[in-house]
Amino acid sequence: MARSTFVYVTYIRTTPERLWSALTTDVEFMKQYWFGTHCDSQWTAGSPWKMVSSTGQISDAGEIIEADPPRRLVIRWQHQNRPELTAEGDSRCTIELEPIGTAVKLAITHTIEHEPSKLIEAVSGGWPKIISNLKSLLETGAIVLRDAYPAAVSR
Amino acid sequence: MADRYDTDVLFKALADRSRRRLLDLLHAHDGRTLTELCEHLDMTRQGVTQHIDLLEAANLVATVRRGREKLHFLNPVPLQEIYERWIAKFEKPRLKALSELKKRLETANG
Numbered sequence: 001m002a003r004s005t006f007v008y009v010t011y012i013r014t015t016p017e018r019l020w021s022a023l024t025t026d027v028e029f030m031k032q033y034w035f036g037t038h039c040d041s042q043w044t045a046g047s048p049w050k051m052v053s054s055t056g057q058i059s060d061a062g063e064i065i066e067a068d069p070p071r072r073l074v075i076r077w078q079h080q081n082r083p084e085l086t087a088e089g090d091s092r093c094t095i096e097l098e099p100i101g102t103a104v105k106l107a108i109t110h111t112i113e114h115e116p117s118k119l120i121e122a123v124s125g126g127w128p129k130i131i132s133n134l135k136s137l138l139e140t141g142a143i144v145l146r147d148a149y150p151a152a153v154s155r
Numbered sequence: 156m157a158d159r160y161d162t163d164v165l166f167k168a169l170a171d172r173s174r175r176r177l178l179d180l181l182h183a184h185d186g187r188t189l190t191e192l193c194e195h196l197d198m199t200r201q202g203v204t205q206h207i208d209l210l211e212a213a214n215l216v217a218t219v220r221r222g223r224e225k226l227h228f229l230n231p232v233p234l235q236e237i238y239e240r241w242i243a244k245f246e247k248p249r250l251k252a253l254s255e256l257k258k259r260l261e262t263a264n265g
Binding site for chain 1: 185186214217219228230231232234235236239
């Protein structure tokens with residue numbers, strides 16, 4: 001079956017434990033690098049998962065398929081707001097952490113059994129900014145981008 | 156800090172027409188095997204492998220094993236970092252100027 005996938009990889013100078021909490025339980029930290037958004041879950045296999053925007057709107061929801069802290073997290077992920085994206089059904093987001101020297105390799109793989117996929121197109125634009133912000137926040141204590149779309153001239 | 160070194164590797168990886176072509180091929184269609192990539196380049200398989208190795212070292216290409224196949228994916232994260240480091244900061248004054256122009260024109264019309 002045709003599928004759409006992206007794989008994003010970065011190396012962050014931190015520990016797997018610190019990175020795991022930044023991606024899961026540390027909600028306040030997450031809001032800093034995710035443009036006000038956070039994810040809400042118990043972070044154990046079978047528990048519900050949802051992504052909540054800064055205005056409290058649930059943009060995406062699903063459940064945790066696998067949780068092996070601080071190494072591997074698999075999320076069943078369905079978009080909720082835009083009907084054409086919701087109609088594509090479930091996608092799967094796999095987050096893998098692997099210590100390499102003094103850094104941690106973070107690999108995010110997002111897949112849907114659809115080709116081409118509007119969902120993959122939508123999330124693929126957002127992830128690099130989020131990952132880049134996460135990296136600088138963990139390494140330097142500051143984020144680079146304050147807005148997801150700083151080119152908006154009307155502000 | 157490995158930052159300076161990483162940046163050198165990154166720019167070196169981008170400073171080659173065939174490697175940029177490989178990135179364009181992956182951008183058009185991600186998740187290709189080496190054989191599929193070779194079909195689009197007038198180069199030996201060994202040559203393509205060397206270019207892919209450099210792109211992987213610069214973290215511009217990520218690979219995933221699926222069974223016996225190795226699939227190649229464009230990894231845009233280092234490009235995002237270049238954008239933030241070298242482009243975004245030069246754009247800001249111009250965007251601010253545009254924004255102020257828009258505000259002034261709209262106020263004048265109202």
